[in-house]
Amino acid sequence: MKTKPNNLDQHARLSVAPMMDWTDRHCRYMHRLMSSQVLLYTEMVTSPALVRGGARHLLRFDAFEHPVAVQLGGSDPHELAEASRMCCDEGYAEVNLNVGCPSDRVQSGRFGAVLMEHPDLVAECVAAMIDVSSVDVTVKCRIGVDDQDPHQVLPAFIETVSKAGVKRFTIHARKAWLQGLSPKQNRDVPPLDYDLVLQIKRDFPDLHISVNGGITTLDQARGFLAAGLDGVMIGRAAYHTPDQILLGADAEIFGGAGRKTTREVVDEMRPYIARHLTEGGKLNQITRHMLGLFHGCAGARGWRRTLSEGAHVDGAGLEVLDDALACVQNQGETAASA
Structure with missing residues (x-):
């Protein structure tokens, strides 16, 4: 097993979101050149593809990318456990479960954001993953789906899943509408509720809580950290304007060395x-x-x-x-x- 970096909670002060078709190994290599500290994530890899499809090549990465986490999609505890074991063997520093993707393809597989409706199943999944993993198992979720009341659903979800052993959550501060909105619309249309994410941190002070969704500058990131959140995850802005996000991250978020050009x-x-x-x-x-x-x-x-x-x-x-x-x-x- 490859050597894995430690202190992920510190690296998770700023992370680049897992983004399908974007955050592949080539993208992550460039991002690591721009910041030595930010936590990087793979694209989502489904547990069926790894366990039943023999697609272990999807886990390939360069050790230079560390600290790098893998995001899994799935809903079968035994399958997710086997996929997590593979990811640990490959040397990833963290295994993350996707409970936020709203696409039709993901819904048909009964994973992603639809799992917000099944917190007990999520708890069973992460417990199985934790049982076989030598690294942190984390969850990325939404604040709710469809007609759910996020102020009721999200705290209950966090409580249930944290009791199963998860200590670090990244919360996309939008609902996901599983019917009637495209994945692209789900990134923009439902209103953001940053206050709810801040309240989750106050309600669960011992958990590491990161916020995701609509964040486009390091100034915004610093504001969320100053407000008490443990981390900030940036997606599209980190991809489309990486110089503006990643080149300044080590100095402005982590207090490290200055920027490259x-x-x-x-x-x-x-x-x-x-x-x-x-x-x-x-x-x-x-x-x-x-x-x-x-x-x-x-x-x-x-x-x-x-x-x-x-x-x-x-x-x-x-x-x-x-x-x-x-x-x-x-x-x-x-x-x-x-």
């Missing part, structure tokens, strides 16, 4: 990209995650266009990255001024 990050990605190409990978498998770099800089549009148009071409190599970099006019630009 976006150009330094690109330079540090070059050996990783070269290795990926040598192994038969495609350039756009990595550079699609780099489009948000240089956001707000002169030449950012050319950077995005050059990568978008050139990286998918058969045989595309580092010369495409060089051409894109040449489009960025303000060579001294840093995340602070981006």
Whole structure:
């Protein structure tokens, strides 16, 4: 078993949300170059895919990504336990159970946000996961679903699941509407209730509570931490404008070293990209995650266009990255001024 980092509660002061099709291993490698401290998450991996589908390759990651957590989706306690054992064997620092995804595909598998309606089943699942895991087992949930009253449902859910052994929760501060709204609408339409998440922390002071949903700046993150929450999880903003979130995180959230520049990050990605190409990978498998770099800089549009148009071409190599970099006019630009 690979060595795993400790002190995840501290790293979880700021984390990057698990996002399907986005937070793959290439994305996480770049994010780790930008911050040594933030807690990174995989895309959701379903326990049926691992246990019944033989898809263990989905757990592949680079040790450089640490601290990195894996998010599982499922609702069968025995299957989730077996999947958790696999994740621990692969060396992940945390196993997280998804109780928040509202997509139709997830609902049909009876996991994700629909599990908010079944707290006893969630408790049974996490108890089985904890029993076989050598790392933290955590839960990411919503404040409720459909016609549930979050002020009644969420405290009861947290109490039930925490009694099963979970000590760290990330709460997406929106309801999930399982009928009538798309997953995209579920990220924006239901109103945010940050006050409820803050109340959960007051009601359960011994639990580590992180907030997720609608957070787009480090200033907001610092505000939630100052208000008493233990952590903040940022999703789309960390992906689309990673320089503005991740390059400042170590200094502003963790009190660590200062920032790199976006150009330094690109330079540090070059050996990783070269290795990926040598192994038969495609350039756009990595550079699609780099489009948000240089956001707000002169030449950012050319950077995005050059990568978008050139990286998918058969045989595309580092010369495409060089051409894109040449489009960025303000060579001294840093995340602070981006």
